[in-house]
Amino acid sequence: MSAEELAKRLAGTHVTVAGLGVSGVPAARALHRLGARVTVVNGGEGEGARRQADELTALGSGMTVRLGDDRTLPDGTDLIVTTPGFPPGSALFVAAEAAGVPVWGDVELAWRLRGPGPDGSPPPPWLAVTGTNGKTTTVRMLASILTAAGLRTAAVGNIGVSLVEAVLGEGEHAGLDVLAVELSSYQLHWAPSVRAHSGAVLNLAPDHLDWHGGMREYAADKGRIYEGNEVACVYNVADPATERLVRAADVVEGCRAVGFTLGTPGPSELGVVDGILVDRAFVENRRESAQELAEVSDVRPPAPHNIANALAAAALARAYGVPPTAVRDGLRAFRPDAHRIAHVADVAEVAYVNDSKATNTHAAQASLTAYDSVVWIAGGLAKGATFDELVTAAAGRLRGVVLLGADRALVAEALARHAPDVPVADLGRTDTGAMEAAVREAAALARPGDTVLLAPACASMDMFVNYTARGDAFADAVRSLAAAGAERDERGR
Known part of the structure; x- marks a missing residue:
């Protein structure tokens, strides 16, 4: 069904949007503008x-908004469009299944609403990224590379920019050539129709195993990003599970x-x-030659996991036909977001690094391996994780x-x-206020040349x-x- 046909079908239908926020509000606006009767349900009332x-x-x-109740299916609902936070077993979806009401994610809605450009050109293709860690950095690197190639692009999706707004081509998203798209496992679960360029x-x-129900389901939702790929399925050689997902995917003939x-x-x-970052995939004679793309020093910061992010971004950009010089220039122009292995300061010959974004064990392990001697600040909500493998690798x-934090005992037990x-x-x-105390304790443990790492x-x-x-x-606190x-130094003079 074309975007134009979908718009006609939505007119007059009753669509329930599950959740507000960055995803739900733009979806509700777009549906209302298309003539749908919209009810937004949201559990929070803040x-x-x-x-x-x-x-x-x-x-x-x-347009109706119902706060404080996101469990009851509104009467007469023809379609639910959900934001990523709602797990499959939510009461709202159980009721929808019983009533025969389909459920789309906001990404699914965006995909189906893609329309041609003002000049009748095809909608911008998607270069899509998922994974447990590194998604946002990789997508922003990719957008920087595409921009360096002279392409009109935007980093959108789970990065905090609504895909619905992007595909409708309004404001700063008008006339884009290609989209750099971050997709979470939540979003992919509810987006079965998405077919990325690469x-x-x-x-x-x-x-997020509590959301998905288990590792198998989580991996399967991640693997949906490969379905229908046209040019390239990019995987991590060091993580065989990603290659297995490629092998299981149904792609366009000729996709590599x-x-x-x-x-x-x-x-x-x-x-x-x-x-040197080199390409042996998108060159004429890939068995005998390689193309230089950039230097490791062009990647900021040049930590191993961030170099891997840069290679993944480069692979997607090269799949789209970007020249090697754009990879180099895009990586040089890129600046990482705050809270991602960000150097805060050096104090008494000790480096203090903020990687608060390391919210799971996989991300923390990648961060820890970037430094030789570390005073590690850890703890918080474990989300069902265990820490034995992480501690063994980092010891x-x-x-x-x-x-510090609610589940610190789990980390302490693994350390013991x-x-x-x-x-x-x-x-x-x-x-x-515990963070200030944590930094003081870390400073007491550290020696010159160490890194205090959050x-x-x-x-x-x-x-x-x-x-x-x-x-x-x-x-x-740093x-x-x-x-x-x-x-103290000033007083001592």
């Missing part, structure tokens, strides 16, 4: 939810499997040779550990089993609004430490 509800109801007749799964590690590796690449792979790098000689400071706190391996909501607030608290040190 100030933010009330503000968004007021914005939507101001659109006039045909897609990448960066890595797979246990995460393209690997990325931190080692020397084989044919149909991108990798690293003598500090040789640990100068000491500072623990696998790194019993590493000093551990258990703060026993879950208040927001890589919690846990979610933040036991103590902070989100990982950003947690990272800000860490950075503020700056206070530096200021106190400077004041």
Whole structure:
């Protein structure tokens, strides 16, 4: 069904949008504009939810917002469009199944609403990225590379920019050539129709298993990103599970499997040779030649997992036909977001690094391996994770550990089993002020040349609004430490 035909069919239908936020509000607006009768249901009733509800109801007749109840299916619903936070077993979807009401994700809606450009050109293709960790960085790197190639693009999707707004081509999204799309496993679960130009799964590690029901289901939802790919399915050579997902995918004939590796690449792979990022996939004679793309020093920061992100972004860009110079220029122009292995300051010859975004064990392990001697600040909400594998891998790098947060005991138990000689400071706190104490304890454990690393391996909501607030608290505490040190030095003169 074309986007135009879908728009006609939606007119007059009753669509329930499950959830407000970055995804739900644009979806509700678009549906209302297309003539659908829209009911938005949202469990929360806080100030933010009330503000968004007021914005939507101001659109006039045909728009209803129901706060405080996201479990009951509104009477007469013909279709549900859900935001990513609702798991498949939610009461709303159980009721929908019983009533025969279909459920689309907001990404599915966006895909189906794609229409031609003003000049009748095809809708912009999607270069799509998923994985347990590194998605946002890779998508932003990809967008930077595409921009360096002179293409009109945007980083959209799970990165915090509504795909519905992007595909409708309004405002800053008008006239785009190609989209760099981040997709979470939640979004992919509810988006069976999406068919990307090329897609990448960066890595797979246990995460959000409570939402998906198990690792098999989680991996299967990640693997949906490869379905129907036209040019390339990009996978991580170091993570065989990602290649298995490629092999299981139903793709367009001629679509290729393209690997990325931190080692020397084989044919149909991108990798690293003598500090150079090279391409042996998108060259004429990939068995005997390679194309230089960029230097490792062009990647900021040049931590191993971030180099892997850069290779994945380069693979997707090359699949789209981007020249090698654009890969180099795009990586040089890219600046990482805050709270992703961000250097805060050096204090008394100790580096302080904020990786609050490391909200699971896989991300924390990648961060820890970037440094030789670490005082690790960890803890928070474990989300069902275990820490034995992480601690075993990191034990040789640990100068000491500072623990805080609700599930810190799980980390402490893993440390006792696998790194019993590493000093551990258990703060026993879950208040927001604990971060300043954690930084002081870490400073006491550190030696010149060490890195104090906030890589919690846990979610933040036991103590902070989100990982950003947690990272800000860490950075503020480090700056206070530096200021106190400077004041002591000044008094000593």
